[in-house]
Amino acid sequence: KKVCVVGLGYIGLPTSAIFANAGFEVVGVDVNEKVVQTLNKGEIHIEENGLPDLFKKVVREGKFRASLVPEKADVFIIAVPTPIHEDYTANIDYVIDATKSILPYLEKGNVVIVESTIPPRTMDDVVAPIIREHGLDPEKDIYLAHCPERVLPGRILIELVENTRIVGGVTKEAAKKAADVYRAIVKGEVIETEAVTAEMSKLMENTFRDVNIALANELVKISRRIGVDAHKVIELANKHPRVNIHLPGPGVGGHCLAVDPYFIVEKAKEESPLIQTARRINNSMPHFVVEQIQRMTAELTVPKVAIFGLTYKGNTDDVRESPAIKIYELLKQQGRFEVRAYDPHVKQEQVSFPLSTLEEAVDGAHLVVVLADHNEFKNMKAEDFATMKTKVIFDTKNCVHLHDESITVYKIGNLHS
Numbered sequence: 001k002k003v004c005v006v007g008l009g010y011i012g013l014p015t016s017a018i019f020a021n022a023g024f025e026v027v028g029v030d031v032n033e034k035v036v037q038t039l040n041k042g043e044i045h046i047e048e049n050g051l052p053d054l055f056k057k058v059v060r061e062g063k064f065r066a067s068l069v070p071e072k073a074d075v076f077i078i079a080v081p082t083p084i085h086e087d088y089t090a091n092i093d094y095v096i097d098a099t100k101s102i103l104p105y106l107e108k109g110n111v112v113i114v115e116s117t118i119p120p121r122t123m124d125d126v127v128a129p130i131i132r133e134h135g136l137d138p139e140k141d142i143y144l145a146h147c148p149e150r151v152l153p154g155r156i157l158i159e160l161v162e163n164t165r166i167v168g169g170v171t172k173e174a175a176k177k178a179a180d181v182y183r184a185i186v187k188g189e190v191i192e193t194e195a196v197t198a199e200m201s202k203l204m205e206n207t208f209r210d211v212n213i214a215l216a217n218e219l220v221k222i223s224r225r226i227g228v229d230a231h232k233v234i235e236l237a238n239k240h241p242r243v244n245i246h247l248p249g250p251g252v253g254g255h256c257l258a259v260d261p262y263f264i265v266e267k268a269k270e271e272s273p274l275i276q277t278a279r280r281i282n283n284s285m286p287h288f289v290v291e292q293i294q295r296m297t298a299e300l301t302v303p304k305v306a307i308f309g310l311t312y313k314g315n316t317d318d319v320r321e322s323p324a325i326k327i328y329e330l331l332k333q334q335g336r337f338e339v340r341a342y343d344p345h346v347k348q349e350q351v352s353f354p355l356s357t358l359e360e361a362v363d364g365a366h367l368v369v370v371l372a373d374h375n376e377f378k379n380m381k382a383e384d385f386a387t388m389k390t391k392v393i394f395d396t397k398n399c400v401h402l403h404d405e406s407i408t409v410y411k412i413g414n415l416h417s
């Protein structure tokens with residue numbers, strides 16, 4: 001069987017590699033010429049555990065090819081981004097373009113799957129009509145389904161195989177055909193449902209997490225007011241068998257949690273006050289972090305602040321919607337700070353400001369602010385901070401384990417001290 005995957009990013013690429021490794025012939029399509037060239041050499045352009053080796057293998061075995069244009073196939077998988085417009089509505093242009101791009105190659109009996117996260121009803125109201133206008137019946141000629149990706153960056157290769165998959169068909173038959181495609185690679189359960197149910201389930205998963213993180217972040221602010229350690233409170237409350245307070249931090253980033261809840265709000269604004277408030281709380285965290293930095297450096301004329309970690313979470317190179325970037329910008333806007341930024345996972349071309357090495361960042365700094373829980377930061381030693389002017393660390397991810405008398409570590413959950 002041949003699979004054509006449109007969009008070779010964080011989802012499309014590992015998905016292609018897994019199908020290729022399972023014996024499918026895979027052609028991957030991307031609009032970026034450089035990406036296509038890199039991939040055809042057996043190299044990859046993103047960071048993901050285990051992917052470089054698996055990818056090399058499938059390219060070497062001739063199971064995967066990258067191309068700028070789609071080709072005829074049995075199965076088409078669309079895995080392109082759905083960013084957000086400035087007015088917080090979903091930008092589904094890439095999904096529309098990708099669907100249109102496969103039309104010339106579509107034949108009766110093909111399975112077309114959209115994995116991209118989309119607002120509820122997009123399959124029925126947008127994707128199916130595009131196929132109908134082209135002259136194919138989306139309910140009879142083509143098996144059309146939404147199968148949202150649910151993998152956690154960093155664990156993508158494991159979760160693609162082990163997680164339960166939800167397959168929402170535009171028809172019952174489509175759900176079954178699309179589910180069978182996944183059954184070839186997934187060890188977890190593959191559940192068939194309607195398209196809109198699959199769309200909404202995916203959005204609610206990420207919204208659940210966002211709302212729960214907002215609760216933890218609100219607790220941080222409350223704890224600061226009351227004078228209690230939020231991390232300790234969470235640890236103890238979570239001893240209850242039915243409580244699972246999430247972890248507070250400098251904000252919620254990435255292309256999923258910080259975006260997907262708006263796809264629900266867009267379709268049901270009046271009915272979603274809780275979701276909207278959670279978004280507001282999480283969006284307020286970079287400002288909260290900057291306020292704390294100001295407090296910690298109030299006595300200095302030109303505080304030198306070293307930011308550690310620019311990605312939206314630890315052990316990834318992804319800076320999309322990263323609260324750390326926002327915090328960098330807010331600090332710069334203040335005009336008062338000298339800011340340096342260090343991240344062992346991020347390359348200079350990914351950001352619009354200069355990056356420093358570890359040594360450059362700490363040298364003469366008054367404050368180190370940890371904004372991502374990279375393993376490198378968890379294992380730091382007192383020597384790493386030897387050249388700081390004042391040895392103060394603000395750990396917003398509760399990940400620094402330093403017990404050295406010469407260094408003061410403030411935790412985001414324990415700010416009253």
Ligand code: SAJ
Nearest residue numbers: 149150151152205206246247249252253254256257312313
């Ligand atoms: N975060 C917290 N506290 C927590 C957990 C996370 O502040 O307790 C922050 C992280 O630092 C990060 C953001 O939330 O800034 C999102 O991180 P994440 O690890 O929760 O999730 P993502 O965005 O990497 O991946 C999520 C996953 N969804 C769920 O766990 C419900 C993943 O399974 C989805 O496939 C992915 O979104 C997606 O593509 O939708």
